[in-house]
Amino acid sequence: MGWGDLGAFGEPSKETPNLDRMAAEGMLFLDFYTASPLCSPSRAALLTGRLPVRNGFYTTNGHARNAYTPQDIVGGIPDSELLLPELLKKAGYINKIIGKWHLGHRPQFHPLKHGFDEWFGSPNCHFGPYDNRERPNIPVYRDWEMIGRYYEDFKIDLKTGEANLTQLYLQEALDFISKQQASQQPFFLYWAIDATHAPVYASKRFLGTSQRGLYGDAVREIDDSVGKILNHLQKLGISENTFVFFTSDNGAALISAPKQGGSNGPFLCGKQTTFEGGMREPAIAWWPGRIPAGGVSHQLGNVMDLFSTSLSLAGLQPPSDRQIDGIDLLPVILQGQLIDRPIFYYRGNELMAVRAGLYKAHYWTWSNSWEEHSKGIDFCPGQSVSGVTTHTQEEHTYLPLLFHLGRDPGEKFPLSFASEEYQRALEHISGLVQQHKATLVPGQPQLNVCDQAVMNWSPPGCEKLGKCLKVPESDPKKCSWPH
Amino acid sequence: MGWGDLGAFGEPSKETPNLDRMAAEGMLFLDFYTASPLCSPSRAALLTGRLPVRNGFYTTNGHARNAYTPQDIVGGIPDSELLLPELLKKAGYINKIIGKWHLGHRPQFHPLKHGFDEWFGSPNCHFGPYDNRERPNIPVYRDWEMIGRYYEDFKIDLKTGEANLTQLYLQEALDFISKQQASQQPFFLYWAIDATHAPVYASKRFLGTSQRGLYGDAVREIDDSVGKILNHLQKLGISENTFVFFTSDNGAALISAPKQGGSNGPFLCGKQTTFEGGMREPAIAWWPGRIPAGGVSHQLGNVMDLFSTSLSLAGLQPPSDRQIDGIDLLPVILQGQLIDRPIFYYRGNELMAVRAGLYKAHYWTWSNSWEEHSKGIDFCPGQSVSGVTTHTQEEHTYLPLLFHLGRDPGEKFPLSFASEEYQRALEHISGLVQQHKATLVPGQPQLNVCDQAVMNWSPPGCEKLGKCLKVPESDPKKCSWPH
Numbered sequence: 014m015g016w017g018d019l020g021a022f023g024e025p026s027k028e029t030p031n032l033d034r035m036a037a038e039g040m041l042f043l044d045f046y047t048a049s050p051l052c053s054p055s056r057a058a059l060l061t062g063r064l065p066v067r068n069g070f071y072t073t074n075g076h077a078r079n080a081y082t083p084q085d086i087v088g089g090i091p092d093s094e095l096l097l098p099e100l101l102k103k104a105g106y107i108n109k110i111i112g113k114w115h116l117g118h119r120p121q122f123h124p125l126k127h128g129f130d131e132w133f134g135s136p137n138c139h140f141g142p143y144d145n146r147e148r149p150n151i152p153v154y155r156d157w158e159m160i161g162r163y164y165e166d167f168k169i170d171l172k173t174g175e176a177n178l179t180q181l182y183l184q185e186a187l188d189f190i191s192k193q194q195a196s197q198q199p200f201f202l203y204w205a206i207d208a209t210h211a212p213v214y215a216s217k218r219f220l221g222t223s224q225r226g227l228y229g230d231a232v233r234e235i236d237d238s239v240g241k242i243l244n245h246l247q248k249l250g251i252s253e254n255t256f257v258f259f260t261s262d263n264g265a266a267l268i269s270a271p272k273q274g275g276s277n278g279p280f281l282c283g284k285q286t287t288f289e290g291g292m293r294e295p296a297i298a299w300w301p302g303r304i305p306a307g308g309v310s311h312q313l314g315n316v317m318d319l320f321s322t323s324l325s326l327a328g329l330q331p332p333s334d335r336q337i338d339g340i341d342l343l344p345v346i347l348q349g350q351l352i353d354r355p356i357f358y359y360r361g362n363e364l365m366a367v368r369a370g371l372y373k374a375h376y377w378t379w380s381n382s383w384e385e386h387s388k389g390i391d392f393c394p395g396q397s398v399s400g401v402t403t404h405t406q407e408e409h410t411y412l413p414l415l416f417h418l419g420r421d422p423g424e425k426f427p428l429s430f431a432s433e434e435y436q437r438a439l440e441h442i443s444g445l446v447q448q449h450k451a452t453l454v455p456g457q458p459q460l461n462v463c464d465q466a467v468m469n470w471s472p473p474g475c476e477k478l479g480k481c482l483k484v485p486e487s488d489p490k491k492c493s494w495p496h
Numbered sequence: 497m498g499w500g501d502l503g504a505f506g507e508p509s510k511e512t513p514n515l516d517r518m519a520a521e522g523m524l525f526l527d528f529y530t531a532s533p534l535c536s537p538s539r540a541a542l543l544t545g546r547l548p549v550r551n552g553f554y555t556t557n558g559h560a561r562n563a564y565t566p567q568d569i570v571g572g573i574p575d576s577e578l579l580l581p582e583l584l585k586k587a588g589y590i591n592k593i594i595g596k597w598h599l600g601h602r603p604q605f606h607p608l609k610h611g612f613d614e615w616f617g618s619p620n621c622h623f624g625p626y627d628n629r630e631r632p633n634i635p636v637y638r639d640w641e642m643i644g645r646y647y648e649d650f651k652i653d654l655k656t657g658e659a660n661l662t663q664l665y666l667q668e669a670l671d672f673i674s675k676q677q678a679s680q681q682p683f684f685l686y687w688a689i690d691a692t693h694a695p696v697y698a699s700k701r702f703l704g705t706s707q708r709g710l711y712g713d714a715v716r717e718i719d720d721s722v723g724k725i726l727n728h729l730q731k732l733g734i735s736e737n738t739f740v741f742f743t744s745d746n747g748a749a750l751i752s753a754p755k756q757g758g759s760n761g762p763f764l765c766g767k768q769t770t771f772e773g774g775m776r777e778p779a780i781a782w783w784p785g786r787i788p789a790g791g792v793s794h795q796l797g798n799v800m801d802l803f804s805t806s807l808s809l810a811g812l813q814p815p816s817d818r819q820i821d822g823i824d825l826l827p828v829i830l831q832g833q834l835i836d837r838p839i840f841y842y843r844g845n846e847l848m849a850v851r852a853g854l855y856k857a858h859y860w861t862w863s864n865s866w867e868e869h870s871k872g873i874d875f876c877p878g879q880s881v882s883g884v885t886t887h888t889q890e891e892h893t894y895l896p897l898l899f900h901l902g903r904d905p906g907e908k909f910p911l912s913f914a915s916e917e918y919q920r921a922l923e924h925i926s927g928l929v930q931q932h933k934a935t936l937v938p939g940q941p942q943l944n945v946c947d948q949a950v951m952n953w954s955p956p957g958c959e960k961l962g963k964c965l966k967v968p969e970s971d972p973k974k975c976s977w978p979h
Contacts, residue, residue, distance in 0.1 A: 016508075020792075023506010023761055025499075025526050025905050027792050043508050224794075224854060224902030271904040278506055278762055281878070309503075309510050311707075371707060395764070395881045395908035419707030421754040422508050425878035 014209045015265025016293045017278025018232055024276060026224040028233055031240025035259065036297045040308035040346055045296030046315045046356050047263050048338070050285050052138075053081035053115045053460070054359075055262040055316055056205065060096045060116070060127075062320030062331060062339035066359055068094050069456035070116075077363035077377060077406060078494035079285055080460035082115055084137055084148060084468040087489060088459030089117015090127060095332050097320050098128030101201050104327040107193060110134060111185050112205035117459070119467055125157060129203075132156055133185045136469065139163050139178075139207055142171075149469045149482050158474025165480075169214050174227040176214035182206045183238040187245050194249045201323065204242070208235055211266060211273040228275055243299065253302040256326055258319055260296040264289075267394050281424040282393035282402060285496050286380055287358035287365040288424055289373075291392075298346050312345045313356050313368065322346075336452065355445045361494070362455070367446055372438040373424070374413040376446075379406045381496050392496075398425050415439060463492035497692045498748025499776045500761025501715055507759055509707040511716055514723025518742065519780045523791035523829055528779030529798045529839050530746050531821070533768050535621075536564035536598045536943070537842075538745035538799055539688065543579045543599070543610075545803030545814060545822035549842055551577050552939035553599075560846035560860060560889060561977035562768055563943035565598055567620055567631060567951040570972060571942030572600015573610060578815050580803050581611030584684050587810040590676060593617060594668050595688035600942070602950055608640060612686075615639055616668045619952065622646050622661075622690055625654075632952045632965050641957025648963075652697050657710045659697035665689045666721040670728050677732045684806065687725070691718055694749060694756040711758055726782065736785040739809055741802055743779040747772075750877050764907040765876035765885060768979050769863055770841035770848040771907055772856075774875075781829050795828045796839050796851065805829075819935065838928045844977070845938070850929055855921040856907070857896040859929075862889045864979050875979075881908050898922060946975035 020027035021036040048058030054065035061068045069091050072080035082089065090096070098108035109131040114124050118136035125132060135151050142164035143150050152159035153167050161167055169176040186204050193200040208214065208231045215230035219237070223229025239259060246252040265275035267283035267290070277283050277290030284291055296314060298304055317339035324331050325341040338357075344350040358366035366375045380392045383404045393402045400407075401414060401424060415428040415435050428435040466487040475481035503510035504519040531541030537548035544551045552574050555563035565572065573579070581591035592614040597607050601619035608615060618634050625647035626633050635642035636650050644650055652659040669687050676683040691697065691714045698713035702720070706712025722742060729735040748758035750766035750773070760766050760773035767774055779797060781787055800822035807814050808824040821840075827833040841849035849858045863875050866887045876885045883890075884897060884907060898911040898918050911918040949970040958964035 017506065017762055023500065025762065026794075026902055027524075027526055041510075043510055226900070226903040229902070271900070271909050276762055276905075279500055279508065279759055311509075395879055395906060397880045398878045417709070417754075419509055419712070420709040422759075423878060426754050 014232070014261040014295065015275045015277040015283065015290065016280060016295055017276035018265060019295050021297070022295050023278055026229060028223055028225070028229060029236040031236045031243070032259065032297065035239060035243060035257075035299050038301060038306045039297055039299035039304050040310055042296035042298070042310050042312065042314050044311050044313050045260060045294050046292050046313070047261070047294055048315055048317055049079070049359060050263050050287055050291035051079040051081050052210075052262045056115050057090060058338070059262075059316040059319055060098075061094045062097070062317045062337045063094070063335070064317070064338045064357060064359060066362060067336060067338070067454065067456050069459040071359070071361045071458055072460040072492065072494055073362050073458045074461050074491050075361070075494055077365065077379060078361040079496050080361060080492065080494045082117055082137060082460070083463070084118070084151070085463040085465055086117065086460060086492065087119070087462040087464050087467055089119060089122030091457065091459065092121065096127045097323055098201055098203075100128070100324060100329055100332070101327055102128060104199070104329055106199045106201050106327060107131075108201045108203070109189050110203045110205060111182050111189070113138065113207040114205070118469055118472075120473070123157070131189070134182070134205070135163065135207070138210055139169060139212070141169075145482055152469050152472045154472070159472040159478070159480070160474065161478065162480060169212065171212055173220065174214050174230070175217055175220060177216045178214065179206055179208045179231075179234045179238060180216045183241060186242055190242070190245055190249065194251050199327070206235065209275060211269045213273045226272055228271070228273055232275070247301070253300070255300070256323075257299040258297070259299075260316060261294045262316070264291040264293065268390060268392055270394060279423050281396060281398065282380060285392045287360050287375075288393075288402070289418070289422065292358055298342075304346055308349070310345055310349075312342065312351055313354055314342060314345075315339065315356060318342045336454070355442075355449075357449065362458070364446070364450070367442050368418070369442050369445055371417055371419040372442060373416045373418055374439060374442045375401070376410050376413050377406060377408055378403045378414065380404060385495055401427065413439060413442075461491060462489050464489040497715070497744040497778065498758045498760035498766065498773065499763060499778055500759035501748060502778050504780070505778050506761055509712060511706055511708070511712060512719040514719045514726070515742065515780065518722065518726060518740075518782045521784060521789045522780055522782035522787050523793055525779035525781070525793050525795065525797050527794050527796050528743060528777050529775050529796070530744070530777055531798055531800055532562070532842060533746050533770055533774035534562040534564050535693075535745045539598050540573060541821070542745075542799040542802055543581075544577045545580070545800045545820045546577070546818070547800070547821050547840060547842060549845060550819060550821070550937065550939050552942040554842070554844045554941055555943040555975065555977055556845050556941045557944050557974050558844070558977055560848060560862060561844040562979045563844060563975065563977045565600055565620060565943070566946070567601070567634070568946040568948055569600065569943060569975065570602070570945040570947050570950055572602060572605030574940065574942065575604065579610045580806055581684055581686075583611070583807060583812055583815070584810055585611060587682070587812055589682045589684050589810060590614075591684045591686070592672050593686045593688060594665050594672070596621065596690040597688070601952055603956070606640070614672070617665070617688070618646065618690070621693055622652060622695070624652075628965055635952050635955045637955070642955040642961070642963070643957065644961065645963060652695065654695055656703065657697050657713070658700055658703060660699045661697065662689055662691045662714075662717045662721060663699045666724060669725055673725070673728055673732065677734050682810070689718065692758060694752045696756045709755055711754070711756055715758070730784070736783070738783070739806075740782040741780070742782075743799060744777045745799070747774040747776065751873060751875055753877060762906050764879060764881065765863060768875045770843050770858075771876075771885070772901070772905065775841055781825075783829075787829055791832070793828055793832075795825065795834055796837055797825060797828075798822065798839060801825045819937070838925075838932075840932065845941070847929070847933070850925050851901070852925050852928055854900055854902040855925060856899045856901055857922060857925045858884070859893050859896050860889060860891055861886045861897065863887060868978055884910065896922060896925075944974060945972050947972040
């Protein structure tokens with residue numbers, strides 16, 4: 014989902030009354046970012062409070078390449094990383110993940126080994142259907158064991174776009190909340206649905222209801238579901254005791270637009286890129302009685318802040334033995350403070366850009382290669398800014414491209430290198446970059462090696478279902494990451 | 497001002513609390529249009545309820561050229577046109593225009609000869625300063641006579657961007673409203689300020705207050721002024737008796753971006769073009785106690801509707817002896833109806849595009865010429881859609897380009913000519929076009945002839961001020977309209 018996909022953020026169809034209401038009752042973040050322009054690294058960053066380059070969710074197979082956790086990935090979230098639910102346990106929280114995990118699918122990476130108490134969802138995306146020979150269909154887990162596979166037991170009709178998954182995920186959320194309220198036990202619910210990812214789907218009731226086509230139907234179903242979750246919290250009388258945050262893990266995938274991709278509003282390009290369209294996200298905080306209604310914040314925020322903020326809410330300290338990139342947003346949310354902090358835009362192993370205040374410096378620019386572009390893979394359809402949306406990896410380390418995101422949110426007009434404004438802004442950002450790089454200890458890259466043998470052939474529980482598939486011989490090789 | 501310039505429409509700085517409040521208390525129109533991608537024709541259309549091609553505000557000097565009323569224009573609003581204030585007089589309304597008239601500046605075109613009772617403002621834009629030899633500085637009128645000139649008596653500091661004009665226009669509006677309330681006489685106030693037009697200015701209090709630079713300062717001053725006007729109506733106890741509508745006369749001038757031009761949000765191109773960025777506008781209706789708060793309408797609306805709607809509010813019928821293009825929006829605003837009607841996108845004498853429902857058909861495409869483009873004149877900076885943002889006038893009459901504006905508000909993905917959807921949508925639109933063209937009686941074009949002698953050399957009142965300039969010899973010629 015992209016920054017421009019919600020009515021509250023200017024989507025012209027304005028079809029998200031529940032999320033718009035959430036914003037009107039809570040706080041809208043206009044300058045909120047993911048930690049990566051791709052899903053797995055962003056989600057790893059959210060749960061660890063650390064940049065992907067620290068927590069290992071990146072690749073060194075190529076320079077500045079986006080990588081994630083396809084079925085043949087060997088790596089996953091390292092045991093050495095401390096995840097939010099692991100820490101929340103110390104304060105008595107019950108933790109549940111509903112939806113896409115995406116931090117590795119081999120046994121050691123299972124979410125219940127990393128602090129979650131319950132899981133209903135899938136380890137990866139829902140691409141398919143596969144033939145279960147070359148590649149298995151993705152399993153759906155309930156806690157430790159799989160209970161079926163996408164396309165087989167959990168239908169997705171690619172022709173009509175119908176699938177019931179968001180409804181299943183919604184019901185699971187409502188039930189979990191009810192259960193926790195009944196047992197009066199504090200809870201952390203990570204509602205990590207995969208809807209709006211291609212192939213896009215919606216359940217029957219929503220199909221054809223949006224001006225925006227199937228993608229809009231999916232957005233409407235998410236909107237409706239969030240509304241139901243918020244209403245449920247209110248009905249149970251625990252809304253004033255529950256902090257809710259809505260955001261996304263990367264910008265809208267313009268490569269799939271218009272039928273399967275959304276909108277990044279006025280911003281440049283989309284998912285896979287380190288332009289604003291790739292990493293600036295819709296974000297809303299909601300906590301009736303605590304967050305003043307109708308708040309708007311220009312705090313530079315990041316999904317990693319949800320780690321630190323959640324710990325703070327639970328009265329816990331973040332780990333002191335490692336670098337945490339997230340910051341505690343409570344002073345921002347509850348007292349309207351603005352905390353000075355930069356945003357780092359990484360693509361794989363490269364720091365592509367940095368934002369400080371309203372200035373953004375690009376040290377590297379790249380949309381995708383000419384080769385990929387010539388195949389019709391376009392991360393910036395209809396957009397082309399000379400020297401900026403480059404199709405070769407362009408280094409600007411010694412003379413970064415600078416933009417003023419207030420005057421020019423669309424990154425179309427680089428500041429003149431000769432201007433005093435450029436000099437002043439660059440000097441400030443250079444200091445931040447130097448400091449960042451000097452202390453950076455990159456994690457062991459987890460997304461380098463792929464192997465057919467590690468795919469979801471025979472996940473735990475497959476025997477009971479008669480759904481175990483034959484595991485092929487191990488043949489590890491470097492994963493190929495073209496973007 | 498463009499569609500994307502207000503917080504309520506997704507401008508990422510969200511600096512327009514008053515207009516956002518106006519929207520929250522009133523009704524937001526998301527699909528509202530001007531009648532032309534340029535100022536004069538739009539304003540003529542607003543006041544006559546008729547397309548520029550009917551009321552004469554177009555040129556035949558070239559094909560599909562935007563034209564307006566510079567100082568040397570010979571034409572202006574014909575006497576045969578019936579303007580909104582002329583009609584409102586019949587219902588006892590006192591009519592005032594504050595700001596830019598732009599419908600011609602020769603004596604016969606004076607707003608007080610066309611139904612207005614009072615005027616404070618200028619006949620044209622505020623380009624300058626001029627040397628009063630080649631070209632006079634633009635006069636400012638109070639009613640029948642000039643009271644000074646831009647840059648001389650009404651300062652605009654191009655270096656600092658400071659000018660007090662919006663404050664003068666605001667005070668004039670507040671005073672007029674107070675006077676009308678005191679005398680209990682119904683009024684029509686056409687608050688047609690020129691702020692956000694280049695050269696952009698703001699008064700001292702607003703300079704440097706926006707994240708968006710000088711342009712944002714100007715937007716903030718407008719926002720603040722609108723807030724003061726609405727508060728004034730409420731303080732005087734007449735807000736439940738006053739219909740207020742906010743909109744703009746063309747999309748943001750991206751050619752002046754980022755310092756002097758605004759944002760058209762997710763839409764394609766800007767002012768001067770018939771893409772959505774050129775003609776879709778922010779629009780808000782406000783009428784406490786009558787318009788339900790927080791309303792959102794997808795009615796296809798047009799500035800010409802303000803003519804018909806205002807007449808309806810005053811209990812008057814629109815003229816029956818001529819084609820009126822505006823429709824009465826009261827059923828939309830008060831009862832939430834949706835009225836099926838097309839939007840015609842003209843550029844000068846050519847019907848470039850038509851929208852019906854969510855479909856838009858382009859019969860002609862053009863941004864500007866290669867020649868102009870090579871001079872750096874770019875109406876679509878950073879945007880380029882192959883075969884759409886063309887630099888030659890491309891005719892698509894026999895196979896129009898079709899877009900679905902719900903799925904693709906940015907006009908980036910033309911529908912496949914072979915698709916059933918294309919056939920069905922085109923058939924519908926073709927019928928509308930046929931009907932429109934069959935009954936169209938073009939007005940006498942007013943924007944063809946230019947003459948140095950008609951400039952604002954010696955407007956009425958200049959003697960008293962000692963500001964009469966020598967009128968050069970008449971030398972009428974065809975005006976040059978490159979866009």
